Amino acid sequence: MRPLITWKYASPQHFYPLAGKLIPWFVALTLIFGAWGLWLGLLVAPTDAQQGEGYRIIFVHVAASWMSMFLYVVMAFWAGVGLGFNTRLSSMMASAIAPTGAMFAFLSLWTGALWGKPMWGTWWVWDARLTSELILFFLYLGFIALQAAIDDPRRADKAGAILALVGVINVPIIYFSVMWWNTLHQGASVSLTKAPSMARTMLLGMLLVALCFWMYSIVMTLLRVRAIMLERERHTEWVANLKEVRP
Amino acid sequence: MLTVSDLACVRGDRRLFAGLEFAIEARNWIHLTGENGVGKTSLMRMLVGLAPVEAGEIRWHGTPIRSLGDDYRRAVCYLGHHNALKEELTARENLCVGAAVSGIALGDDAADALLARVGLAGREQLPVRFLSQGQKRRVALARLLWSEAPLWVLDEPFVALDTAAVAWLAATLAAHLAEGGMAIVTSHQEVTIAGNTAQQLRLVRS
Amino acid sequence: MLTVSDLACVRGDRRLFAGLEFAIEARNWIHLTGENGVGKTSLMRMLVGLAPVEAGEIRWHGTPIRSLGDDYRRAVCYLGHHNALKEELTARENLCVGAAVSGIALGDDAADALLARVGLAGREQLPVRFLSQGQKRRVALARLLWSEAPLWVLDEPFVALDTAAVAWLAATLAAHLAEGGMAIVTSHQEVTIAGNTAQQLRLVRS
Amino acid sequence: MSAFSVFLAVVRRDLLVALRRKSEVLTSLFFFVIVVSLFPLGIGPEMDLLRKIAPGVLWVAALLATMLSLNRLFANDHADGSLEQMALAPVPLGLLVGGKIFAHWLVSGLPLVLIAPVLGIQFDLGSRALGVLMLSLLLGTPLLSLIGAIGAALTLGVRGGGVLVSLLTLPLYVPALIFGAGAVEADISGMGAAGHLSLLGGLLALAVFFAPWATTGALKIALE
Amino acid sequence: MSAFSVFLAVVRRDLLVALRRKSEVLTSLFFFVIVVSLFPLGIGPEMDLLRKIAPGVLWVAALLATMLSLNRLFANDHADGSLEQMALAPVPLGLLVGGKIFAHWLVSGLPLVLIAPVLGIQFDLGSRALGVLMLSLLLGTPLLSLIGAIGAALTLGVRGGGVLVSLLTLPLYVPALIFGAGAVEADISGMGAAGHLSLLGGLLALAVFFAPWATTGALKIALE
Amino acid sequence: MIYWNSVGEFFAMGGYGFYVWGSFGACAAALIVEPLLLAKRRSEVLRSLQRELSIKDDLQ
Numbered sequence A: 001m002r003p004l005i006t007w008k009y010a011s012p013q014h015f016y017p018l019a020g021k022l023i024p025w026f027v028a029l030t031l032i033f034g035a036w037g038l039w040l041g042l043l044v045a046p047t048d049a050q051q052g053e054g055y056r057i058i059f060v061h062v063a064a065s066w067m068s069m070f071l072y073v074v075m076a077f078w079a080g081v082g083l084g085f086n087t088r089l090s091s092m093m094a095s096a097i098a099p100t101g102a103m104f105a106f107l108s109l110w111t112g113a114l115w116g117k118p119m120w121g122t123w124w125v126w127d128a129r130l131t132s133e134l135i136l137f138f139l140y141l142g143f144i145a146l147q148a149a150i151d152d153p154r155r156a157d158k159a160g161a162i163l164a165l166v167g168v169i170n171v172p173i174i175y176f177s178v179m180w181w182n183t184l185h186q187g188a189s190v191s192l193t194k195a196p197s198m199a200r201t202m203l204l205g206m207l208l209v210a211l212c213f214w215m216y217s218i219v220m221t222l223l224r225v226r227a228i229m230l231e232r233e234r235h236t237e238w239v240a241n242l243k244e245v246r247p
Numbered sequence B, C: 001m002l003t004v005s006d007l008a009c010v011r012g013d014r015r016l017f018a019g020l021e022f023a024i025e026a027r028n029w030i031h032l033t034g035e036n037g038v039g040k041t042s043l044m045r046m047l048v049g050l051a052p053v054e055a056g057e058i059r060w061h062g063t064p065i066r067s068l069g070d071d072y073r074r075a076v077c078y079l080g081h082h083n084a085l086k087e088e089l090t091a092r093e094n095l096c097v098g099a100a101v102s103g104i105a106l107g108d109d110a111a112d113a114l115l116a117r118v119g120l121a122g123r124e125q126l127p128v129r130f131l132s133q134g135q136k137r138r139v140a141l142a143r144l145l146w147s148e149a150p151l152w153v154l155d156e157p158f159v160a161l162d163t164a165a166v167a168w169l170a171a172t173l174a175a176h177l178a179e180g181g182m183a184i185v186t187s188h189q190e191v192t193i194a195g196n197t198a199q200q201l202r203l204v205r206s
Numbered sequence D, E: 001m002s003a004f005s006v007f008l009a010v011v012r013r014d015l016l017v018a019l020r021r022k023s024e025v026l027t028s029l030f031f032f033v034i035v036v037s038l039f040p041l042g043i044g045p046e047m048d049l050l051r052k053i054a055p056g057v058l059w060v061a062a063l064l065a066t067m068l069s070l071n072r073l074f075a076n077d078h079a080d081g082s083l084e085q086m087a088l089a090p091v092p093l094g095l096l097v098g099g100k101i102f103a104h105w106l107v108s109g110l111p112l113v114l115i116a117p118v119l120g121i122q123f124d125l126g127s128r129a130l131g132v133l134m135l136s137l138l139l140g141t142p143l144l145s146l147i148g149a150i151g152a153a154l155t156l157g158v159r160g161g162g163v164l165v166s167l168l169t170l171p172l173y174v175p176a177l178i179f180g181a182g183a184v185e186a187d188i189s190g191m192g193a194a195g196h197l198s199l200l201g202g203l204l205a206l207a208v209f210f211a212p213w214a215t216t217g218a219l220k221i222a223l224e
Numbered sequence F: 001m002i003y004w005n006s007v008g009e010f011f012a013m014g015g016y017g018f019y020v021w022g023s024f025g026a027c028a029a030a031l032i033v034e035p036l037l038l039a040k041r042r043s044e045v046l047r048s049l050q051r052e053l054s055i056k057d058d059l060q
């Protein structure tokens, strides 16, 4: 009887060419969603009554924020699988996701700050959501720095996995603690003005940009995981026999 | 009895050795030799279960050591390049707490008696950081005197010892083997142990 | 020429030795022995000027070393229990910066050539922390190859070395002596240096 | 020997080492005191302002003092080979690790709890608030030791780990900081600290279960 | 080889080691960033309050970040025997020590100066105040490295020195803190920062002369 | 269906040009730079692999 799931692609040797074949498709999806989303967001969507044209930042801001949170969970998942089942590929996936996730966390902070200046008159407030995004960024950096500081890749994988898992327990705790901290204190500080009921075009545009970022993250992860595979498995036969290595 | 089959060791991108096979029986010891960097220390750390095994199997009385856990750890006494001493504690305190951590209660008098046997009478109360290189090694070796483990794994135990201490260690090893123990020892010098010829195991670069 | 007169060494409340007298001439070497903790390392640190002198005098060509400063430091090459290597730098980088700090410029190629002489060809680019105990000692000993100092003070240089490396070091010492150098070496093992019989200096507990 | 006596042996050993390095116990405390005292110097002497920032400053200082002392939690044992011997001991490593964390708290957490009221007085806190401060630290400092142990174990043997550990642990300390300082602030503003304190207690209970386990995992990796 | 090239050799070596420990450079910076971000969490999000304490918080954080990195200034060299070899080198030890301090500043002081404006923005400081902040840190961080080097040398080989060093250096850091944070505050309150800054500069000049000398003395004692 | 009347208006974004284009620009820059960095990383690995292999071939 054939096994229900084929584990073949769990080995770098087989995943490498598969990833290579998948990349163009996801690139295409990225471009399609991106172009469509930008078209709607920048060119078609009408202005927002309260915030003027400044609100258009929402299209990238929200997508980047979502991706940064989503990618952390995915990263922790792969790291945990790598730790639990000792599968090299899962750990490589985790390392491959981290930089992209950190980049989206940074973009969320950056776009948020650029939004805050015209809307609130300040680049930054210590609002709950902003603060927990900042901490998420630090968690990404910690993960990357820890893996970079350990030379033995297998050790780096395992140590990173423990950190990511501890982080994943902590992210909700941090999130709620910050929420609570802030609601108790709200006082004089500015509160986040939620955009009123969004027009359908806006919502669609936002979703499309989010999809674009998602597909983009997949592309980056696949590209990076391929590079990591080459680096780590440089002495194996399958790498030596690749046609890009030995033409 | 310790059996090693088809063992391989990879460090970084270098394969140190592969297909290593040997066994130690009770009352026997192995003198592990090989040039600098050939992988002796790496092998020993695999044998005691500190380093993961790349390929191959290490068995203790037929069972893979991975699945033995505490039972195997009770059977092994390892001494590495490092002395595992706390520099600010005295020799006596080091001995007592070292034993306690391994679950063996050792009183002050008992510790002093052991220290006298390694030639440190009169220095029981000196913090270890004041001791000379050789004296530190002697304190570390005192671990062999309270250990009840049948298998001793000693990485260059003779380093820094003077001739008297070398003779003492050889005699201690001889006694351990006579009682049914086994040992695996690295040393770049010749080692003679009364009444026992070593099984020579020479690692060579693969 | 190094002359030591009436030297004493006190550690804590213990007098290690007193009234020590000896001298080393060019082309000669001293094999310093004595049991563990007798004060060999302490003596050497006094000789190179790292530890203060309790009583007595150490002279270099007749002048007390205290008043010589840099000139004496230029004349001495010391190798202690520690290897003085930066674990995260490669062997090659360690050699170059070690020389540069002593005011000697050493290019990458020159460093590689020296490393090849100590048997580390092919490992020039590996961070030192990956090297084995004996390989680290070899990198430390490469210092002798660029040093221009006439007086070598080596504390247990043979420790952790395999037989090939021991032979290499003995030959290097022989060459150094033949060129008019001098050396003082501790070792618990016998040391034979071609064409040179050691002046034996045995420290005993006072 | 029973498991518990092995645990005690580790605690005893670590306390002995800490006491022998004489200044060790005191310096973690002094660090706390000095950091807290630096603020009036950097910010200026207005009492109203100082009273407002007091809970935050005291808690951040406690957090930094704990974090600073994390380096010596495992690093020395790793360097001198004791950790290897602990891993090879025929008792669960988690137990030994638990002992080490407990000893760490006794040496670097407990003193902070005891000195905190004195510092609180400098910032003009009322006696009820001082009580809440001590209670929050009593619940919070073990939590800091437990979380910190994970970070210390992860950075073990990693070059430059001394500063890396702060990068790893400080974000994880955020909930402890918020609930700890929050409890004192809530009390001052008359809202009652019970909610914050019970959350802190809940976190502590969680950490007591999971942290030694994660730490053990990290240590085993470091020893490979 | 000239004295200057020996100086450069030491700087180069220390930078190389720092870069090789990859994350080393970044983590000192991150520590600064994280500590600064912790304060609002402990104190609360009111911008008015935060703006008031910003100079103090930033300066205290810079001070702590520098202090944390002092451990590795000499400790590694001492442990692996390099320091002995430096003391035995036929060049003045003060020169080598100067090189080490300079490298230390490049690795752990300069990045703080560069990131400070970003953090200042989080506390809603104006652009002039940000400029003064940078300037004060530019004068102040080398001062911190120089003074810290004395403390690091004095605690060398002293067990538990990691925390002891903070005990020794933090009081010495107080003038730097007062003038540094004072400069920014003076600027914010419109009083002009020139006075504070020139005092800071004076202290720096003084330290450049005396600190390497004192450090060398302390190192020689540690090596005995 | 396009909301804008002129290109100038589009770029001005109702006075929020700096903020909007600052956000979109940063995103675009990041999304372009990251693949470039990855391409560089990949070509570096490949180059060093090819060098190693050619050395190995020479030895044989």
Ligand code: HEM
Pocket (backbone or CB within 6 Å): A058, A061, A062, A065, A066, A108, A109, A110, A111, A112, A113, A115, A116, A117, A119, A123, A124, A129, A130, A131, A133, A134, A192, A193, A194, A195
């Ligand atoms: C540095 C500053 C900022 C950061 C770090 C930040 C972070 C975030 C995060 C993490 C989310 C996703 C949260 C979620 O979906 O639960 C989000 C969503 C959002 N942000 Fe921001 N933000 C910032 C500034 C702003 C500003 C200034 C505005 C508008 C005035 C804004 C408006 C929004 C909106 C409308 C959403 C989506 C609404 C929702 O899903 O609930 N953000 N932001």
Ligand SMILES: Nc1ncnc2c1ncn2[C@@H]1O[C@H](COP(=O)(O)OP(=O)(O)OP(=O)(O)O)[C@@H](O)[C@H]1O
Pocket (backbone or CB within 6 Å): B011, B012, B013, B014, B016, B034, B035, B036, B037, B038, B039, B040, B041, B042, B043, C123, C126, C130, C131, C132, C133, C134, C135, C160
């Ligand atoms: N990351 C790495 N990349 C390449 N080689 C490595 C790496 N890590 C370790 N090595 C090599 O692995 C070997 C480790 O040897 P090990 O310490 O086991 O030697 P040993 O036989 O105990 O030597 P000694 O007699 O000197 O103590 C060394 O040759 C070292 O160069």
Ligand SMILES: Nc1ncnc2c1ncn2[C@@H]1O[C@H](COP(=O)(O)OP(=O)(O)OP(=O)(O)O)[C@@H](O)[C@H]1O
Pocket (backbone or CB within 6 Å): B123, B126, B130, B131, B132, B133, B134, B135, B160, C011, C012, C013, C014, C016, C034, C035, C036, C037, C038, C039, C040, C041, C042, C043
């Ligand atoms: N504070 C102190 N109080 C008492 N004795 C001390 C003190 N400090 C050092 N000693 C003793 O001084 C001696 C130092 O010896 P040193 O390290 O010079 O010995 P060595 O001859 O090099 O020995 P080895 O062969 O073991 O290297 C030791 O015997 C030590 O016990």
Ligand SMILES: [Mg+2]
Pocket (backbone or CB within 6 Å): B040, B041, B042, B155, C132, C133, C134
């Ligand atoms: Mg070895």
Ligand SMILES: [Mg+2]
Pocket (backbone or CB within 6 Å): B132, B133, B134, C040, C041, C042, C155
């Ligand atoms: Mg000695």
